[in-house]
Amino acid sequence: MKYRSVRGMNDILPAVISQWQVVEEKIRELMIRYRYHEIRPPLLEYTELFKRGIGEDSDLVGKEMYTFSDKRGRSLTLRPEATASVVRAYLEHNIDTKEPLQKLYYLGPMFRYEKPQKGRSRQFHQYGVEAIGSLDPALDVEVIDIAWALLEELGLSGLSLRLNSIGCRADFKGYRQKLKEYFATRLASICENCRQRYQTNPLRILDCKKEECRLHIQSAPASVDYLCSECSRHFSAVRNYLNQLNLTYVIDPHLVRGLDYYTRTVFELISSHLGAQDSLLGGGRYDDLVELLGGPSTPAVGFAGGMERLILVLKEAKGRVDRMARPDxxxxxxxxxxxxxxxxxxxxxxxxxxxxxxxxxxxxxxxxxxxxxxxxxxxxxxxxxxxxxxxxxxxxxxxxxxxxxxxxxxxxxxxxxxx
Ligand SMILES: [Zn+2]
Ligand SMILES: [Zn+2]
CATH class of the missing domain: 3.40.50.800 (Anticodon-binding domain)
Structure with a gap:
């Protein structure tokens, strides 16, 4: 064969495209009901945006970005996720001056330079929402409800919500200290990556999937025990709204998200069609990101999910989704x-x-x-x-x-x- 696609970049062929279209249409239809507007940032950004937004010492920025120089030597990166781009666009175009609360969604390809394997490619696709401009706990719950409605209306059952609050920046200090103390005596038995995380950001140890680390994570200090009174009130309001709307959840005291910008509420939505560890989508608050990227202090909440994974699960759950099947x-x-x-x-x-x-x-x-x-x-x-x-x-x-x-x-x- 003469030409092949770039390693890790897959064609989505006509035989499966209907499944993509069914999901995409459901997302668009749902967003109209919840009043979220689509935004389409470019695929390329200046590398600095992701370094600043996601965190320079995160795995994502440190190891997995598709970064290269353009003809004038500027460092560009194919977006590894969309939140930083959405916030950049939000600030660049002063979107907030028209309406202080912006409810946005996106669909599209993301790029991570990882070893390609089954279910993981270098170009992959995400859908997600970002609600920027309010600290109202009802907004956390709206975002969770959209995620829930999406999966349910696509036909997935057995949904469960894992929920946690990691608190604000001020709370991190105390919690980080506790984690350091806890892991200090266990450094010899956690993985090498985690030993490094111990130095840079011990919160990230909690995200490790390695067996030897999970063992210690189980009894590590819980972030909810180190919340300030404001974060604590916020978290209990989120739980109350979830109860009111019959969105059942399990508190996972060690749930953190892989990216630096998360604060307060974090969550993952899991379908029982998958193994217990794997979530279909995840998100949370990122109340500092807008300010971190040069804007005014602006709280925000959102989630992102992987299209490939969702389509795989839908296929397992109910067979073929194919709207091209029968011409009139x-x-x-x-x-x-x-x-x-x-x-x-x-x-x-x-x-x-x-x-x-x-x-x-x-x-x-x-x-x-x-x-x-x-x-x-x-x-x-x-x-x-x-x-x-x-x-x-x-x-x-x-x-x-x-x-x-x-x-x-x-x-x-x-x-x-x-x-
Ligand atoms: Zn706090
Ligand atoms: Zn580990």
């Missing part, structure tokens, strides 16, 4: 003369919102009929010299085999298909 109609042509009528009818019917196909490979009538069966067309019309001359033909309902006489006009065909 196939029009077969017998002989060259009838073809021009077939082409005209196809154009006009398609513009009347009927999905249909015709033959473009000079197939025999028999092969055209076989093809109509193959694509699972709901109706079939054959137009030959007789039909062309009389303007009258038959429409066959493929499932029942029932045939009816119709006039071969757009109106005639439309009327027959409505019955």
């Amino acid at each position: 109609l196939f029009i077969a042509a017998l002989g060259n003369e009838s073809r021009s009528l077939v082409i005209s009818l196809a154009q006009q019917l398609r513009r009347q919102n009927i999905s249909l196909d015709i033959d473009y490979r000079s197939r025999s009538l028999r092969k055209q009929m076989t093809y109509a069966n193959q694509i699972n067309a709901q109706h079939l019309i054959v137009i030959g010299p007789d039909e062309l001359a009389s303007g009258i033909g038959n429409i066959k309902e493929m499932d029942s085999g029932r045939e009816r006489k119709i006039s071969l006009t757009v109106e005639g065909i439309q009327a027959a298909m409505e019955k």
